[in-house]
Amino acid sequence: MKIATWNVNSLKVRLPQVLDWLKQQSPDVLVLQELKLEHHQFPEEAFRNEGFQAAWNGQKTYNGVAIISKHPIEDVQADMPAFADEQKRVIAASINGIRIVDVYCVNGEAIDSDKYIYKQHWFTALQHYMQQVLAQHENTVLLGDFNIAPTDIDVYDPEKWRGKILCSAAERQWFQNLLDLGLTDSLRLINPDAPNFTWWDYRMNMFRRKLGLRIDHILTSPALTVRLKEAAVDTAPRGWERPSDHAPVYAVFG
DNA sequence: ATGGCTCGTGTAACGAGA
Numbered sequence: 086m087k088i089a090t091w092n093v094n095s096l097k098v099r100l101p102q103v104l105d106w107l108k109q110q111s112p113d114v115l116v117l118q119e120l121k122l123e124h125h126q127f128p129e130e131a132f133r134n135e136g137f138q139a140a141w142n143g144q145k146t147y148n149g150v151a152i153i154s155k156h157p158i159e160d161v162q163a164d165m166p167a168f169a170d171e172q173k174r175v176i177a178a179s180i181n182g183i184r185i186v187d188v189y190c191v192n193g194e195a196i197d198s199d200k201y202i203y204k205q206h207w208f209t210a211l212q213h214y215m216q217q218v219l220a221q222h223e224n225t226v227l228l229g230d231f232n233i234a235p236t237d238i239d240v241y242d243p244e245k246w247r248g249k250i251l252c253s254a255a256e257r258q259w260f261q262n263l264l265d266l267g268l269t270d271s272l273r274l275i276n277p278d279a280p281n282f283t284w285w286d287y288r289m290n291m292f293r294r295k296l297g298l299r300i301d302h303i304l305t306s307p308a309l310t311v312r313l314k315e316a317a318v319d320t321a322p323r324g325w326e327r328p329s330d331h332a333p334v335y336a337v338f339g
Numbered sequence: 340a341t342g343g344c345t346c347g348t349g350t351a352a353c354g355a356g357a
Binding site for chain 1: 342343344345346347348355356357
């Protein structure tokens with residue numbers, strides 16, 4: 086079972102690349118973030134023609150998340166039920182006995198901004214939500230764009246980013262709070278040392294210069310962690326023409 | 340020190356992303 090996540094920064098623009106990547110990598114499940122399209126605009130037929138089902142939670146202009154799957158998608162839940170949020174950032178479903186929770190976490194802009202307060206409330210809600218999900222589903226994967234670089238290894242220039250948005254001690258604690266629920270950072274379990282960046286700024290040739298952040302993650306429940314065989318970032322699509330600023334991340338389970 | 344690029348919106352700049 087191969088499960089992947091990719092922030093596509095507009096599915097309208099990136100659909101051909103997503104379809105190419107599905108053919109190349111043949112994941113069982115791919116979850117997407119930043120669809121930037123309304124519910125009725127989702128290209129369901131394009132995925133169906135490639136043999137994939139889909140469930141999605143769309144929104145005009147911003148946000149939007151989707152689950153693409155080769156296998157039947159069951160018990161779909163859009164949003165976190167206990168957190169009233171106009172922004173479409175969460176969709177969950179069960180596939181082959183695994184609870185899949187796809188998240189586009191809040192960016193936060195800057196640590197003194199209103200958006201940072203929203204980010205704080207949002208992560209508190211996510212922690213409570215995941216506590217309930219984990220109590221109900223032994224095999225759970227929480228994956229997506231977390232907009233947090235968990236440690237200095239995940240940052241190309243830790244001193245430059247220290248205390249800044251995505252890297253502040255408070256945000257890193259929010260990420261740790263999720264791990265404290267029993268979740269494991271699958272990429273770091275497989276590869277403890279190499280940076281494995283997942284995002285590079287479009288500006289200043291940051292990808293070519295290998296200057297990025299690791300902010301997209303795949304977190305696994307204990308029952309799923311023992312099944313983990315592989316975890317990796319596929320940097321190739323970041324080098325394609327007209328790329329997303331994020332690269333896909335995937336994990337393989339036995 | 341600032342902005343750098345790429346989106347959507349709407350058809351010009353501007354907000355947002357990270």
